[in-house]
Amino acid sequence: MTKGSDPLRATVRNHIRSLRFAASEMTQQDLANRIGVSRQTLNAIEGEKYSPSLEVAFRIARVFGKPLEEVFTCQFEAAPPRKRPK
Amino acid sequence: MTKGSDPLRATVRNHIRSLRFAASEMTQQDLANRIGVSRQTLNAIEGEKYSPSLEVAFRIARVFGKPLEEVFTCQFEAAPPRKRPK
DNA sequence: ACGCCGTGTCAAGAAAAGTTGACATCTGCG
DNA sequence: CGCAGATGTCAACTTTTCTTGACACGGCGT
Numbered sequence: 001m002t003k004g005s006d007p008l009r010a011t012v013r014n015h016i017r018s019l020r021f022a023a024s025e026m027t028q029q030d031l032a033n034r035i036g037v038s039r040q041t042l043n044a045i046e047g048e049k050y051s052p053s054l055e056v057a058f059r060i061a062r063v064f065g066k067p068l069e070e071v072f073t074c075q076f077e078a079a080p081p082r083k084r085p086k
Numbered sequence: 087m088t089k090g091s092d093p094l095r096a097t098v099r100n101h102i103r104s105l106r107f108a109a110s111e112m113t114q115q116d117l118a119n120r121i122g123v124s125r126q127t128l129n130a131i132e133g134e135k136y137s138p139s140l141e142v143a144f145r146i147a148r149v150f151g152k153p154l155e156e157v158f159t160c161q162f163e164a165a166p167p168r169k170r171p172k
Numbered sequence: 173a174c175g176c177c178g179t180g181t182c183a184a185g186a187a188a189a190g191t192t193g194a195c196a197t198c199t200g201c202g
Numbered sequence: 203c204g205c206a207g208a209t210g211t212c213a214a215c216t217t218t219t220c221t222t223g224a225c226a227c228g229g230c231g232t
Contacts, residue, residue: 058160
């Protein structure tokens with residue numbers, strides 16, 4: 001991945017933080033435990049430093065009892081903007 | 087990931103092959119190009135040698151015009167079976 | 173003031189995902 | 203037959219994801 005050659009750029013977003021608060025103020029540590037990843041990893045995912053593996057994504061969705069696409073969304077933007085499409 | 091310590095084991099399955107045939111006999115190479123990954127990578131994913139990144143998963147679903155959960159599914163099994171739960 | 177908890181972040185390293193290039197097999201077609 | 207396309211697979215390598223351990227910072231309760 002991460003090749004300048006392909007037409008569509010994909011960006012993955014997530015609603016983990018709000019879901020976590022909605023779920024009786026669950027802490028990052030708690031969630032991380034339930035998912036089966038480290039606290040730092042969850043922190044990075046939640047903060048969108050990188051996107052998780054599909055498996056981890058499924059696990060997260062499961063904890064919240066929501067379909068994956070309600071936790072993670074993907075936007076496809078056209079041609080890598082020179083400046084940012086106004 | 088891949089820790090023996092967590093309670094639920096997750097296995098990811100996919101319907102890429104059938105979708106690919108349904109889509110006018112699209113070849114692995116074609117699909118790989120449209121997704122933006124190599125033919126070998128797609129082959130591995132399709133054959134479930136490993137599960138893709140969330141981003142690639144979204145890209146695949148997009149090509150087929152289906153929601154991600156219709157292309158990839160996740161099963162959670164309890165306690166790592168000694169033999170396979172009858 | 174002090175400790176504690178939740179969070180953000182860094183570094184170093186292991187593991188998984190993805191890359192290229194090569195080669196084997198199988199099918200279908202001239 | 204001979205050849206081309208589609209697929210499966212291997213090896214070596216890069217990049218991304220995930221791990222542990224550490225430390226800093228901002229509340230908040232006592």
